[in-house]
Structure formats: C-alpha cells, structure tokens
Amino acid sequence: MITERNVPSGSATPSTWRGRLAAFGLLLGSVMATDAIAQTPPPPTWSTADMPSQKGRIFLVTGGTSGMGFEDAKALASSGARVVIAARNPQRGREAIDRIKQDVPDAQVQFEAVDLADLSSVRDLGKRLGATLPRLDGLINNAAIMAPPERGTSVDGLEMQFATNYAGHFVLTAELLPLLRKSDAPRVVTLSSIAIHRGSINLDDLQSTGAYVPMATYAQSKLACLMFAFELQRRSEAGGWGIQSMAAHPGVAVTELVARGPGLDSEQGRQWSSNRAHLQTAAMGAISTLYAATAPTAQGGVYYGPTGPNEIAGPLGVATVPAVARDAATAARLWDLTEEITGTRFPTRGR
Known part of the structure; x- marks a missing residue:
C-alpha cells in the first residue's frame, strides 16, 4: 500500500505528497469525521499473500474486465476460486480471461455478459447462473461509471449512474x-467511494x-x-439469510473510471493525471475488496478502505462512514423505493 515511507526516491516529499492528495481529495469530497463504530480493524499490511485458499469457492465479479474488478478476479482465481466475470463487452471479457490465464494457467474463470443499466x-x-451454478459463495x-458530463437514462428510464452503480447491483x-x-x-x-462524503440521498x-x-x-x-x-x-x-454483507472502497486508484466518465480534459481528469504517481494502483485499490470477500476476520456490516490522508491511499483499515449511511430508517426507505422503481422484491425480513 502507499504510505509516506514508500514514496519513490526523487518524488515529492511527504508534506508535498499529503498536500497534493488533499487537493485532489477536495474534488471528490474530504472525509468527514463521524463517530467510531466498535469493529475489529483489519491488519493494515494485509495483502493478497495473506488471502486464504479459495479452492472450491465460486465468486462473481461485476466489471471484472478492467481496473479493480480485474484485479479481484485475478487474485481470486490465483487462490483457487472459480470466478465469473460479468461485464458488458464479450471481447474485453475474452481478453481479461487470456490475461489472467497468462499468469494463472489453471485459472477457472468464465465470462458472462450483462448490462447493469x-x-x-x-x-x-x-x-442463467441459477441454472448452471450449484451455489455462489461471493458476489x-x-x-461503476463516474460523472458523465451529460445526464443519460437507461433503457428502464433510470439515470445512468443510479442504474449502473446501484440499481443494477x-x-x-x-x-x-x-x-x-x-x-x-x-x-x-459492494463498492462505494470516498465521494460519498460530498453526497446526499x-x-x-x-x-x-x-x-x-x-x-x-455519482x-x-x-x-x-x-x-x-x-x-x-x-x-x-433479521431474515436468517446467512449472508455477510460488507462494503469497500479503493481510495483513488489509477483505472479507466475517470477517462470513461468526466474525461481526462475535465478538472477531475487533470487533477487525476497530475497526481497519478501518488495514487493507488488498481491492485492496491482491490485490497479492501479482497479482504472483505475472503478474510476470515472480515465482518458483515463493516466498510473497509485505505486509511491515509482523506482515505485516498494508505494502509488497509475501517473506512469512515457518514452519518446518513448509518441511518437505518432512511436506508429502509431507500430499499423500499428501489424495490418499487425496479420491480424487484427481496424476501420479507421474516423469511
């Protein structure tokens, strides 16, 4: 992970590094202090080398053809899991599988086409998966898409970021x-973002x-x-489903998200480009997700991410949660509205 101790020789000093990252963080929203929740923090140096064997387990990763999703799929396949990559583009899916198999020749990985919007x-x-998989151990x-300049709508009439990032999942x-x-x-x-600290529902x-x-x-x-x-x-x-649900964010990682969203010529794009040497790699950004998905000590209901300045990079830890995200009444209302909007029903709490 990126820390002040491993800034490359000849690059910015630690104080300059902090300043640059803080400036970039202001574009996404500075992390705001909230009450701490009683949780067991993960080992800050946890890495894929600490991942237990996933042999015999089955995972699905959305957006697994690039960025953190690709790193998730590769790491899980390397640990023995069967991995389903779900994304829109079959050609990119084939390329992702080829890249994984170059490093993991015996990888059990397949592609399934899906448009989350x-x-x-x-x-x-x-x-399809219900008819072909015996079970699913991890989802x-x-x-995600981020901040397209113009508002778009999905085939279902939903705003594209709401549709792709949230409703589809x-x-x-x-x-x-x-x-x-x-x-x-x-x-x-489920992947969130440090951008939530400038957001509202x-x-x-x-x-x-x-x-x-x-x-x-976004x-x-x-x-x-x-x-x-x-x-x-x-x-x-409440319903006895037996599922552990947790969240993670990658900090700010070098992926295609900015280029495909606001664009490299945007304010976010220029800041991202000028600071990318000090940001997370995609592999670093995937650590919080992989910990949540595989570590025996990961806890349901916990939000994991890097813990450096503004949580943009740094050692793994428990991420800061804005107060609204802990508001159970608002979350329940959002859930009910999403069921109405999408025409999808989960089981009731009692079943």
Missing part, C-alpha cells in the same frame, strides 16, 4: 440470493431530474451502494 439483462444473467458488486443481488443462500458462508461486497429525486450535477449524482449513487450494503446485512440478520 438494463434490468432485463441483469435478470437474464440471474436466470462482488464492483462495476440491487437487482443482481436479489436475483442471486437463492444461489448465495446455498453457500455455507456467502458474502456480498434525495429520496424525492433519486434520478436527478431536477438538477444533474455529475459528481453529486456521490449519491455510491452513498446508496453503502447504505444498501448495511441494509442487506440488517435484513440478512
């Missing part, structure tokens, strides 16, 4: 719940129809993801 595509994936809700989790419950220790890891306008501010809409979608992860844990406990 198309709920019929999500449901089709659920049906990593990773895929909500429906996918519901579709895969029967497979998850067949596992002896199922986990669902507008239950009266989840689709940003009144005003579309690209980063604010922040809302990722805050919804975090609230979903916590509410899924509460409902799993």
Whole structure:
C-alpha cells in the first residue's frame, strides 16, 4: 500500500505528497469525521499473500474486465476460486480471461455478459447462473461509471449512474440470493467511494431530474451502494439469510473510471493525471475488496478502505462512514423505493 515511507526516491516529499492528495481529495469530497463504530480493524499490511485458499469457492465479479474488478478476479482465481466475470463487452471479457490465464494457467474463470443499466439483462444473467451454478459463495458488486458530463437514462428510464452503480447491483443481488443462500458462508461486497462524503440521498429525486450535477449524482449513487450494503446485512440478520454483507472502497486508484466518465480534459481528469504517481494502483485499490470477500476476520456490516490522508491511499483499515449511511430508517426507505422503481422484491425480513 502507499504510505509516506514508500514514496519513490526523487518524488515529492511527504508534506508535498499529503498536500497534493488533499487537493485532489477536495474534488471528490474530504472525509468527514463521524463517530467510531466498535469493529475489529483489519491488519493494515494485509495483502493478497495473506488471502486464504479459495479452492472450491465460486465468486462473481461485476466489471471484472478492467481496473479493480480485474484485479479481484485475478487474485481470486490465483487462490483457487472459480470466478465469473460479468461485464458488458464479450471481447474485453475474452481478453481479461487470456490475461489472467497468462499468469494463472489453471485459472477457472468464465465470462458472462450483462448490462447493469438494463434490468432485463441483469435478470437474464440471474436466470442463467441459477441454472448452471450449484451455489455462489461471493458476489462482488464492483462495476461503476463516474460523472458523465451529460445526464443519460437507461433503457428502464433510470439515470445512468443510479442504474449502473446501484440499481443494477440491487437487482443482481436479489436475483442471486437463492444461489448465495446455498453457500455455507456467502458474502456480498459492494463498492462505494470516498465521494460519498460530498453526497446526499434525495429520496424525492433519486434520478436527478431536477438538477444533474455529475459528481453529486455519482456521490449519491455510491452513498446508496453503502447504505444498501448495511441494509442487506440488517435484513440478512433479521431474515436468517446467512449472508455477510460488507462494503469497500479503493481510495483513488489509477483505472479507466475517470477517462470513461468526466474525461481526462475535465478538472477531475487533470487533477487525476497530475497526481497519478501518488495514487493507488488498481491492485492496491482491490485490497479492501479482497479482504472483505475472503478474510476470515472480515465482518458483515463493516466498510473497509485505505486509511491515509482523506482515505485516498494508505494502509488497509475501517473506512469512515457518514452519518446518513448509518441511518437505518432512511436506508429502509431507500430499499423500499428501489424495490418499487425496479420491480424487484427481496424476501420479507421474516423469511
């Protein structure tokens, strides 16, 4: 992980490094202090070398053709897991599998096409996997888009960031719940972002129809993801589903997210480009997710991420949670609204 101790020789001094990262963090939203939650922190130096064998376990990773999702899939395959990469582009899927097999010749990895912004595509994936997999031990809700300059809508009429980042994963989790419950220790890891600290949940306008501010809409979608992860844990406990649900964020990692979203010529893109030497690699960004998905000591209902300045990079730890994300009443209302919007129903709490 990136720390002040391992800044490359000849690069910025630690104080300059902190300043640059803090400046970049202001674009995404500085981490705000919240009350600490009684949780067991992970080992700060935890890495893929500490990952227990995943032989015999089955994982699905959305957006696994690039970035952190690819690193998740590669690490899980390296540890013996069977991995399903779910993404939109079959060509990129084949390329991702080839890249993984170059390093892990005996990798058990397959590609399944899904468009998270198309709920019929999500449901089709659920049906296919329900008919072909004996169970699902881990679901990593990773895929995302960030801050496209213009507001777009999905085929279901939902704002694209809400649809891709949050609603598609909500429906996918519901579709895969029967497979998850067949596992002896199922986990669902949902990706959030440090951008949540400048976000809010507008239950009266989840689709940003009144005003579309690209980063604010992104922040809302990722805050919804975090609230979903916590509410899924509460409902799993209440309903006896046996699922551990946790959340993770990567800090700020060098991936395709900025280039495909606001663009490298945007303010975010220029800051990202000028500071990328001091940011997380995709492999570093994947550590929090992999810990949540595989470590015996990972806990349901916990949010993991790097713990350096503004949580942009640094050692693994428990991430800061904004107060709204701990508001169970708001999370329950968001859940109910999402069921109405998507036409998807999870089991009731009592079943």
